[in-house]
Amino acid sequence: MGILSKPLLISIVGPTAVGKTTLAIELAQWLNTEIISADSRQFYKEMTIGTAKPNDGELASAQHHFINSHSIESLYSAGEFGRDALNMMTKLHQQNNAVIAVGGSGLYLKAIWEGFDEMPEIDPEVRNTLNQELESSGLDRLLLELERSDLEYYQEVDKNNGQRVIRALEVIRGTGKPFSSFRKNIEKELPHANLKIGLNMDREILFERINKRMDEMIAQGLFEEAKDLLEYRDHNALQTVGYSEIFGFMDGNYDKEETVRLLKRNSRRYAKRQLTWFRRYDDIHWFQPEQLSQIKDLITETLL
Numbered sequence: 001m002g003i004l005s006k007p008l009l010i011s012i013v014g015p016t017a018v019g020k021t022t023l024a025i026e027l028a029q030w031l032n033t034e035i036i037s038a039d040s041r042q043f044y045k046e047m048t049i050g051t052a053k054p055n056d057g058e059l060a061s062a063q064h065h066f067i068n069s070h071s072i073e074s075l076y077s078a079g080e081f082g083r084d085a086l087n088m089m090t091k092l093h094q095q096n097n098a099v100i101a102v103g104g105s106g107l108y109l110k111a112i113w114e115g116f117d118e119m120p121e122i123d124p125e126v127r128n129t130l131n132q133e134l135e136s137s138g139l140d141r142l143l144l145e146l147e148r149s150d151l152e153y154y155q156e157v158d159k160n161n162g163q164r165v166i167r168a169l170e171v172i173r174g175t176g177k178p179f180s181s182f183r184k185n186i187e188k189e190l191p192h193a194n195l196k197i198g199l200n201m202d203r204e205i206l207f208e209r210i211n212k213r214m215d216e217m218i219a220q221g222l223f224e225e226a227k228d229l230l231e232y233r234d235h236n237a238l239q240t241v242g243y244s245e246i247f248g249f250m251d252g253n254y255d256k257e258e259t260v261r262l263l264k265r266n267s268r269r270y271a272k273r274q275l276t277w278f279r280r281y282d283d284i285h286w287f288q289p290e291q292l293s294q295i296k297d298l299i300t301e302t303l304l
Helices: 020-031 056-061 078-092 106-114 124-137 139-149 162-175 203-220 222-228 244-250 256-278 292-303
Strands: 008-013 035-037 098-102 193-199 284-287
Touching (some): 008 020, 008 106, 020 035, 020 193, 078 098, 078 106, 106 256, 124 139, 124 162, 139 162, 203 256, 222 244, 244 256
Parallel strands (some): 008 098, 008 193, 035 098
């Protein structure tokens, strides 16, 4: 593949429970490098069991960044992560020509694969006010404001994603300009080259792994963890598989047996969505988790 003109970012992607963490640690030890977590929920220190974070032994096996780095009380967007992760990569690449990124959150990986639009600095109080308005008046009222002030972005935003609506409105209120005016979507010159490695396996085996992992999470105290986070249930990070089902159980919508069934079913559906997202990229090299030697060969060839 020729000599790289830039340091390398090796991204390990794929569906939940496929074995990304194990591979990332193996490669980090082999390359004597460090790992950037690109999982949008593992940032939050209050969310542990339901996010399948690396355990203490795994964290000790390789240096990880962006795990337990934020509180659930603060929103952390893909753009903010992109900026922080690229800064971290610049530091890490001074010590090693290759750095590992691992995760299943497509938007957060996209931020470090393709860069991000530069956004103005906004007074944090603007976001605090918007969070209070979301809690007191609901998302629909904020969507009406977004529609009036930036129809272009309103037409494309995920209208169920309060975090993205708030991010747009804080820029609009803070600058008096449409959020869309800052989104240039220009291809950016990044300081690193990308090597994308995808993991997948037979669907039936993957689903068995997902079901087993959910049983383990429940045994470890997933229901209790969700109960402790109930006051933050409206945060985007908690409107996700593994927590929203338990909140429904707490609301009396279904019994525990049905909750467990939903947890497993929705986790399997999430894995399908992840695979659909990553298959949009034709530059991902797909492997089975056990194909470690072939993966190392690809990395060696890329680094030569």
